[in-house]
Amino acid sequence: MTRGEVYQRLELAWWRQLGLALAPLVVALVFFKASEPGVMALLLFVAGAASLFISLKTYATYKAALEMTRNSLDTPEEPAAWLRLAAIRRTAFLAASLPAWFAAIGVLFSLHAMLVFLLGLASLGLLCLYRIPRLVPVQQQA
Template sequence: MTRGEVYQRLELAWWRQLGLTLAPLLLACLFFKASEPGIMALLLFAMGAGSLLISVRTHGVYKRALETTRTHLDTAQEPAAWLNLAAVRRIAFLAASTPAWFAAIGVLFSLHAALVFLLAFASIGLLFLYRIPRLVPPQPAA
């Protein structure tokens, strides 16, 4: 598989994850009507906001895997580095999606729309961190 095909598959996986992240939220918003919010709604918002901290650790692991992939370009270890990057990225996708999933559950408990949007946009912002940049082969030491 060429490097361009790998980029294309990883880009498609990103779009697929964006859909999987937002689909439960959109379905919950379409099929459930808001009533009087309770303490459970605020608790779900707090848990969703707290789940942002999970992504701090996964982002560090992702950046290290990205750097490893960059250093292994044009070597025999390149296919294994791409596979490792994809595996690390899948775990990071799950961590990035949790705020939106908490928002979807919060809709069931009448979480205010502004808080739902905050959690959804937080997930979208986190997902943007995991887009694959165009990797440049390492420069030789001067």
């Protein structure tokens, strides 16, 4: 598999995870109506906001793996580095999706719309951090 194909698969995985992160939120917003908010809604917002801190560790691990991948380009270790980067990225995607998933659950408990929006936006921002930067060359040199 060429470097361009690997890059394309990683980009497709990013879009797939974006859908998986935000789909439960959209479904919850469409099918559930707000009622009287309770304490549980506030607790879910706090849990969603606290889940942002989980991404600190996963982002540091992702950046290290990205740097290792950059350093291993055009070497025999390149395929293993791409596989390691993809595995670390999958774990980071789960951590980045947590705020939106807490917001989806919060909708069931009548979490305020602005707080739902903020948690969804936080997940979107975190997922944007895990896009493969253009600094990684896509074309393999002959």
